[in-house]
Amino acid sequence: AQKITQTQPGMFVQEKEAVTLDCTYDTSDPSYGLFWYKQPSSGEMIFLIYQGSYDQQNATEGRYSLNFQKARKSANLVISASQLGDSAMYFCAMREKAGNMLTFGGGTRLMVKP
Amino acid sequence: DAMVIQNPRYQVTQFGKPVTLSCSQTLNHNVMYWYQQKSSQAPKLLFHYYDKDFNNEADTPDNFQSRRPNTSFCFLDIRSPGLGDAAMYLCATSPSQGAQETQYFGPGTRLLVL
Numbered sequence A: 001a002q003k004i005t006q007t008q009p010g011m012f013v014q015e016k017e018a019v020t021l022d023c024t025y026d027t028s029d030p031s032y033g034l035f036w037y038k039q040p041s042s043g044e045m046i047f048l049i050y051q052g053s054y055d056q057q058n059a060t061e062g063r064y065s066l067n068f069q070k071a072r073k074s075a076n077l078v079i080s081a082s083q084l085g086d087s088a089m090y091f092c093a094m095r096e097k098a099g100n101m102l103t104f105g106g107g108t109r110l111m112v113k114p
Numbered sequence B: 001d002a003m004v005i006q007n008p009r010y011q012v013t014q015f016g017k018p019v020t021l022s023c024s025q026t027l028n029h030n031v032m033y034w035y036q037q038k039s040s041q042a043p044k045l046l047f048h049y050y051d052k053d054f055n056n057e058a059d060t061p062d063n064f065q066s067r068r069p070n071t072s073f074c075f076l077d078i079r080s081p082g083l084g085d086a087a088m089y090l091c092a093t094s095p096s097q098g099a100q101e102t103q104y105f106g107p108g109t110r111l112l113v114l
Helices: none
Strands: A010-014 A019-021 A032-039 A046-052 A064-069 A074-079 A088-096 A102-104 A108-113 B004-007 B010-013 B019-025 B031-037 B044-050 B053-056 B064-067 B073-078 B087-094 B109-113
Touching: A010 A019, A019 A108, A032 A064, A032 A074, A046 A064, A046 A074, A074 A088, B004 B087, B010 B019, B019 B031, B019 B087, B019 B109, B031 B073, B044 B064, B073 B087
Parallel strands: A010 A108, B010 B109
Antiparallel strands: A019 A074, A032 A046, A032 A088, A064 A074, A088 A102, A088 A108, B004 B019, B019 B073, B031 B044, B031 B087, B044 B053, B064 B073, B087 B109
């Protein structure tokens, strides 16, 4: 079974609008970390935001926020006020305490329209 | 600025000709990783080092080897590249192996096999 699922292969958003990228995960480990990365066409994986399984509040980093719903096992990324430079591939990933691997979802390609 | 550096950014090699990709870090992190990423796919972990301890993923082909001569440097050796090894190779580091530890990626090396 897939541990990280991103159901949106591609999305469009109008510049300056907010967009939500979906991510659901599956784990029985009580201790885990959830991460979002941005990968522009240049190829570099850029770390955006982290949410720990025990964190009580949703993580925020500038225009990025993580809508963490633990009971539903979802960790959606919200980008506010989209910019043209936000056009990229976005990966959700999970790291469990039991292992060292960072497990990635299949990614969502976001395209920001001017 | 502390960072993860990969050289070269683009590497062209011939079918069957050994090639080495380099990664260095100024973050002084204990763990270094090598990922392979093919077009439109998520990164796939090949192996990682915790200090000098080498950990190979079960499905990593024998064609791929790695060396970590010191904390700062890690190399990926492809002994006999095939056409199927053309991909983006990403190096990453993390302070340790905890679930909360973020992995920081370098810019990647795109390998083309002729």
